[in-house]
Amino acid sequence: MKQVNAEIVAVGTELLLGQIANTNAQWISEKLALHGVNVLFHSVVGDNLQRVHDQFEQAANRSDVIVVTGGLGPTDDDLTREAFQLLSGLTMNEHKLSMDKISAYFEKQKRIMTPNNKKQARVFEDATVLENKVGMAPGMIINRDDKVWVFLPGVPKEMKQLFSDEVLPYIQNLSEENTIIESRMLQFIGIGEAQLEYELKDIIAAQTNPTIAPLAQLEGVAIRLTAKANTKDQAQQLITDTQQRIEGRVGSYLYGINNETIEQRVFQLLKGKNKTVAAAESLTGGMFTDRLIAVEGASSVCPGGIVCYDTKVKEKLLHVPTHITKDIGVISEECADSLATNIRTVLGSSIGISFTGVAGPSCVDNHPVGTVYIGMVDDMGKKQIEKFVFRGDRQSIRKKAVWKGYELLFNFLK
Amino acid sequence: MKQVNAEIVAVGTELLLGQIANTNAQWISEKLALHGVNVLFHSVVGDNLQRVHDQFEQAANRSDVIVVTGGLGPTDDDLTREAFQLLSGLTMNEHKLSMDKISAYFEKQKRIMTPNNKKQARVFEDATVLENKVGMAPGMIINRDDKVWVFLPGVPKEMKQLFSDEVLPYIQNLSEENTIIESRMLQFIGIGEAQLEYELKDIIAAQTNPTIAPLAQLEGVAIRLTAKANTKDQAQQLITDTQQRIEGRVGSYLYGINNETIEQRVFQLLKGKNKTVAAAESLTGGMFTDRLIAVEGASSVCPGGIVCYDTKVKEKLLHVPTHITKDIGVISEECADSLATNIRTVLGSSIGISFTGVAGPSCVDNHPVGTVYIGMVDDMGKKQIEKFVFRGDRQSIRKKAVWKGYELLFNFLK
Structure with a gap:
């Protein structure tokens, strides 16, 4: 198995002004960790061409996968494409499907499309274009000099759709051929984190697939089981077997699976x-x-x-x-x-x-x-x-x- | 007025695993922006001596103020001090007041203090030691080669206390001598962000001190007024004058000040x-x-x-x-x-x-x-x-x- 190192670069002055927290980086990191990818750095840089370029350059020198969020929108402040062009020298073309979608949106809304909206449809030559199903700007995956660049919109809903549907399957292929990773959360009530760990100490210590990670929640405690296997069914079966062992010890406190309340x-x-x-x-x-x-x-x-x-x-x-x-x-x-x-x-x-x-x-x-x-x-x-x-x-x-x-x-x- | 550029470095593998979001960086950025300090970068690095060192080195090369959060605790994973020592060559000493506090805590809890807890009391020579009133590890401010280094615990409650009580007054002195910055939030109900901006368009455009920033909230809309003056009273008076002008237009929608619900x-x-x-x-x-x-x-x-x-x-x-x-x-x-x-x-x-x-x-x-x-x-x-x-x-x-x-x-x- 080849170890893949990744970093996440968020582009946007609103993050540096503290108007929002970089929850995108958290969300992506959690997914990548579950899929066996090491995230070694997060960074946030403002809407400034030179600084975004420099950040990209540094990322290219230290990571195998660079996930970039934000800066793909229609305004002059959106500079992610320009900065990557400065670094890579790649040319950009208008992506017909994306452009059609943007035009259709403005027609449907009966609004006039200002020319800057065309910016969003530009994609790099040889990029794998990722269809944005909940917004306008498409995502991109670009392979260059043995590095994988992933460009995603900064709007969390759009980023999550593109990452889940397109990026995760792509990245999974990089790290481990034919390996599926599945996870399941077990939710407990009426038992503290320390007691839960104590009751399961030997199981947790002996277990490697699935891994068993106790997590304190806002209310209650959870255990995350994460299994690797060749098929989804095998991974789920491994998780189910371990869940049964856990239930044998602390099943009376288990109330829910995954996001169940x-x-x-x-x-x-x-x-x-x-x-x-x-x-x-x-x-x-x-x-x-x-x-x-x-x-x-x-x-x-x-x-x-x-x-x-x-x-x-x-x-x-x-x-x-x-x-x-x-x-x-x-x-x-x-x-x-x-x-x-x-x-x-x-x-x-x-x-x-x-x-x-x-x-x-x-x-x-x-x-x-x-x-x-x-x-x-x-x-x-x-x-x-x-x-x-x-x-x-x-x-x-x-x-x-x-x-x-x-x-x-x-x-x-x- | 000298323009101060800052960056925020968070140390902690838990952030790179996506277990928590870097809300510390958001909170600090918001405060610094209010006090006229430009934040140009956020970064997150894991608990790895070399990588933390490299991140610090880069920060020293591009920023005037470097705020570091996390990595000051008692465990072997807490490497912020060690990484800065590697970079600066400064020596560390045990800080007596902090050590006394840590010992007293363990005595009060009737728990045995393991030797690694002593780590938290070590401070750099010539550092300004910041008393942690809600936790154990003290913060530090260090002036070195014309750069200001601020070291704060990663626990948000401790970070906020130290930043508000000790760091902000210190930084304010760097950027503008004798200038006080005050801000006030006006909370509105029953009016949308677009309408509020429309009603106040000319006032917002003409106004520089205080500045007027409309902000969408989870519920309702707010306006943040931020004034600079030589005294707190003068700044508050500037805010009050502008608030009265705003109330003349949209006062019927105003329900609260600052965090009032x-x-x-x-x-x-x-x-x-x-x-x-x-x-x-x-x-x-x-x-x-x-x-x-x-x-x-x-x-x-x-x-x-x-x-x-x-x-x-x-x-x-x-x-x-x-x-x-x-x-x-x-x-x-x-x-x-x-x-x-x-x-x-x-x-x-x-x-x-x-x-x-x-x-x-x-x-x-x-x-x-x-x-x-x-x-x-x-x-x-x-x-x-x-x-x-x-x-x-x-x-x-x-x-x-x-x-x-x-x-x-x-x-x-x-």
Whole structure:
């Protein structure tokens, strides 16, 4: 296997002014790493002919593959083609298919095409032209002096389409003949990164194909499995075998595959069991319900909910007895129980879930900031009330409470 | 004024693997641009001594200020100091204050300090040591061969503290003696970027101090005013004068300054008028209420709300008459009216607001996806019901409906 070294050059003054982050470089790097290509440098250079040229020259001296993003648009500031021409001496021609597409776009929009739009259709001689399916400027792959140059638009949507459809298959051929790389993410809830690594320590250490990479997420933890094989099916089979070994250890925490969210998983569990859920939300203010209703088809599993931030709403709409609100206090197991029990009957759902606690910044009834009670009750009389103390600011505490609610409900439903 | 050219070098293989985006470079670039410093290059290099050295050498040859982030930690992979030593030949010493802090941290945590942690306390001779108030590794500023080298940790929180507190004042002195740069963001709702630019065209064109930069935001539009003067007060006065001219044209759309959110502004308006609001949310699923309850002190302006996703909940809890739900349909002006009127009485709030519509993916009662009715009713009998058709996927439509709800409520309260 030949080791391929790549670098990514982004062209655009907007990046140097800090108006946007170079997320293109991150996205491309992740894909290249998954396909066994080493990315050794990222660079960003402004819309300046000489500086772009110099950056290209340096790249040509140190990398096998140079991926360039940005600077292919219609304005005078777009100088990527000109800089590469200065370096390579290659000539450019108008690409008929791209030009037709640009003309058709302006006709359809009933707008006059200014001459500078023609710039976008120019491609280098001998370039492999990559059709931009979501925008106007085509991409290009150029082989020159044993280097592969890839030119892509800077708009992330266009760059991603061209990279996935055209560039990845091309680059994959460079690095390893007939090798397919596949990856799968396993999403976990209710287990920390350290514990997950501990439970799988020997498997991770012994495993090379697929590789096993634990990753901390914004919420929860994930494991990325990446396998190489001669066919897609073989690669997927290798991943599935390892997934089964992992599930043997920590399967009870696994909730989803790839981009699946916990609310999608809970939605499927509810739908599969023909159950509905309604939430009585105090400190979480509707966030639990909002996330569930974000899932397509949510109407079949969630009739709605009540945000009972004020004690009067807890009493009036959710019938929490005054001996709880007055004597015991609303930050209590009793209140969480009453809220979960009554939201179920008020909304007519199979399951009731409740959130009551202190989001801060001040403590309530001497309960420290972060104290949260979550209650769950179902139509078979099954009940679970738990107390947590979350750390962080007001918004983190609210988010952690909702995430924990989904964890509890996920386990409640399994 | 001497023009200062800067570049930003990020050290860390995690960036080249695409595990994180180089948001540090974006953040630093934005600050430097505001302070009149040209950033000409960003680069990212992995944890490799020779490559980091080469990158530093190139930076020294082309920039006046080199800001380096990352590679200052305790592990063997952290090579920023070693690479700069290779280039500069400067010696390093243990910095007593930093070492004391590191030792104290481990003592407090009752953990044993492994020897590699000492690495973090090493600083170059003659460096200005920058105290890291949120982490362990100190930053450094080093003047050498007419170049300014700034070394900062890669952890964004630590980098930002050191950059704001120590680096910016230092750099400001380099570029313009006794010149202060101040900026202010004006946040607008209910006006597009194109219209805002059109309304202010002549003011923007004629204005040089402060400069006026319109910026599209995730939600709404902002204008950044950036002024230079000899004192902070003078700069602020220049900004205030221009803000007043802008307000003369488009003041009715201005809702906030700097990072203020629309829900914070609505919270203040409610509190100032001693009013409360409750929402009946169908397609928005609790998102409107959640955003308001995210504001500290929200309990004084929002008792709670009802998520009435299912028609039965609209009928039972919000008393929408069956002639509306059955004959007219729930996606209607009448339903929005009834929901807004009744949420006010059911929750006992001064104002009721309602959201009913089609989030998709399928249309409802022949109403196309994106159709949304928003209603508002107050305790003085004032009423407003509006229909919108939003574009986008399910989640965009839901978010746009909530944002529009805040715009309407903001104008309702003014």
